[in-house]
Amino acid sequence: MATGRTHRPATRSRGIPEATVARLPLYLRALTALSERSVPTVSSEELAAAAGVNSAKLRKDFSYLGSYGTRGVGYDVEYLVYQISRELGLTQDWPVVIVGIGNLGAALANYGGFASRGFRVAALIDADPAMSGKPVAGIPVQHTDDLESIIAENGVSIGVIATPAGAAQQVCDRLVAAGVTSILNFAPTVLSVPDGVDVRKVDLSIELQILAFHEQRKAGEEAAGEPGAVLQARKESGKGPDGDVPAVMPA
Amino acid sequence: MATGRTHRPATRSRGIPEATVARLPLYLRALTALSERSVPTVSSEELAAAAGVNSAKLRKDFSYLGSYGTRGVGYDVEYLVYQISRELGLTQDWPVVIVGIGNLGAALANYGGFASRGFRVAALIDADPAMSGKPVAGIPVQHTDDLESIIAENGVSIGVIATPAGAAQQVCDRLVAAGVTSILNFAPTVLSVPDGVDVRKVDLSIELQILAFHEQRKAGEEAAGEPGAVLQARKESGKGPDGDVPAVMPA
DNA sequence: GTTTGTGAAATGATTCACAGCG
DNA sequence: CGCTGTGAATCATTTCACAAAC
Known part of the structure; x- marks a missing residue:
């Protein structure tokens, strides 16, 4: 380990922070909704x-863009959508393949x-020969x-893995060998990939466990907690929900 | 807005950083695998x-725990699993309800x-009367x-929303009014919730868009980039994949 | 008057590096 | 010795707050 030291003065064309990149899709969605309502500026x-x-x-x-x-x-809606x-x-x-057409894979395809x-x-790709040729969401499974091929x-260049955990690494290796450089992994496993390949993961049980942690804390505070007030009012945040950060990783 | 100022000296029993909380499930999974192989320490x-x-x-x-x-x-595997x-x-x-038993909801139930x-x-809860009583994953839809009730x-206290975007906020409001305080949202919408309710979101198209961003950068660098070397070798990271951060938010 | 764009400050997370314990 | 636990340093992200632009 400790290959790339603190070096790398290069490759910094126009570094948009990862946290910002993760929020751009959110802005885009909100802007698209405004655009559909023909709102000119926000x-x-x-x-x-x-x-x-x-x-x-x-x-x-936005200042990074x-x-x-x-x-x-304010901002011109159409222009921002484009930018x-x-x-x-x-x-x-982007053409995408989905590997593993079980319940989840089928849901994703649809x-x-x-x-x-x-x-x-x-x-759509699946290992079960019985699935071959069967159309899912109008697309025949291969x-x-x-x-x-x-x-x-x-x-x-983008692959989605929706196989059982046991098959995920193997599928991942084949995808990468075949030229895929971005992977969205729904299988509950840590994938290892060579440099230059990005992996993002979506994991239901991890999300639930994080919620359970907070849920437990709420229950605990209710009972113990400060003697006096408190019942709601957790953390700050002006109003609406907030935050969120990425999970990419250059691997 | 600007309700909770920089105040709140309280409620800090044993503040585990959010980024750490988000990784605990990962450790737990790895430990469980070790435990099943009867590995005593790591x-x-x-x-x-x-x-x-x-x-x-x-x-x-771990030092926060x-x-x-x-x-x-090293660490005793069983003991750590427990902690x-x-x-x-x-x-x-934790009893969980899933609202919206379409393709995705059914996949989640299974x-x-x-x-x-x-x-x-x-x-399992769905708005379509035709679904009522039909069992999904062995559980009758209500x-x-x-x-x-x-x-x-x-x-x-934990609800999963897998409805279309249009219905999500309404479902969310009803869940919260009924006493749910943690929500996992699969619908592509921003939910607004009162203080004290946690929302986490899982959004396929956001993940894909983030991958597309990086994918595009790779393509760009390949063409332009530094005159000399470079082809792989992005960012540092000693070896394996890395990073990842949360998305909770007390709202 | 309003609202952007942005330095500077504050907060949070990661990494380093090593003292201290078994 | 080997490996944990943790202060201190570094790096990243968020928030503040205000001057400049319209």
């Missing part, structure tokens, strides 16, 4: 409320939001044997 | 590798990892009309 305050963050954070986030607002007025889309790379569309912005389900033929 | 180095973090971080994380290791030896489970509130079991540790699907009768 203030940082309004948009922040719609996205569930605070306005100072939003302005700072450039100066796209007008003082005294953020471009920044996120959504002006092109998920509308997939196609909505910049993503296209290029193929067999794992053909994984490499499917990736190659469709120019896929 | 070093921070080994466990860190299994959990995909670095060992300094892991030791620091107490001194559960033995210098020169972390207790810390996360998994020694009791998800094994649910029951595995501390969670129990107490009820109608939204009965939401309040279902929550009350089962003492549910």
Whole structure:
């Protein structure tokens, strides 16, 4: 270990903080909704409320992209939609494969939001021969044997793993070997990947466990806690919900 | 806004950092695997590798829980499993309701990892009368009309929302009014909740968009980038994958 | 008057590096 | 010795607060 020391003065073209990147999709969603209602401009305050963050954070986030607002007025909705889309790379569309067409994989394939912005389900892959050819969400399932050629033929660089935990690492290795460089992992396992491959994970039981932790604390405080008041009022946060941070990782 | 100022000297019993809380489930999973293989002890180095973090971080994380290791030896696997489970509130079991039994809701209901540790699907709720009574994952779906009584009768404090975006806020409001104080939201919307309620969100399209951002950067660097070398080697990180941070928020 | 854009301060998280314990 | 536990240093993110732009 300790390969890359504190070095790396390079590769810093226009470093947008990871935390900011993770919020851009949120802004984009709020802006898209405004756009559909033909709202021409928004203030940082309004948009922040719609996205569930605070306005100072939003302005700072946008400042990394450039100066796209007008003082005294706000931001042009359409223009911002375009700028953020471009920044996120959504002006092109990304072919995606889903591997593991069980309950979850099928649900993902059917998920509308997939196609909505910049993503296209290029193929569904499953190891069960009985599934082969069966259409799910209108797309015929293909067999794992053909994984490499499917990736190659469709120019896929993003893969979604929805297999059981036991198969995930193996599938991941094959995806990476075939040229996939971004993986969204729904299997409850830690994937190891070579440098240059990004992995993000979505894990139901982890989320529930984090909620349970807080839930337990609430129960504890209710009983013990400060003698006097308190009952709600946890942490600050001006109003709406807030925060959120990424989980990427260059591996 | 600006209600809770910088005040709040109280309520700080034993503040475990949020980032640490988010990693405890990861450690727990790795430890459980070791436990099943009857491994008696692990070093921070080994466990860190299994959990995909670095060992300094892991030791620091554990230091917030107490001194559960033995210098020169490592950590007792069983003991740590117990301590972390207790810390996360998994020694009791949490009844959970899932609202919205479409493709995704059904997939969640069928998800094994649910029951595995501390969670129990107490009820499935859907607005479609045609679904009522139909069993999913062996549990009969109940109608939204009965939401309040279902929550009350089962003492549910954790709710999972898997409805379409349009229905999510309304469902959320009813859950909260009925006594739910932790929500896991799969609908692509920002939920607003009163103080004291935690919301975590899982959003497929946000994750994909973040991946697309990085994917685009890779493509860009390949073409432009530094004149000389570079091709892989992004960011540092000693070896394995790393990082990850939470998204809770007391609201 | 309003609202952006941003330095500077404050807070939080990670990493270093090593003393101290078994 | 080996490995934990932890202060101190570094790095990242958020928040403040206000000058500049409209």
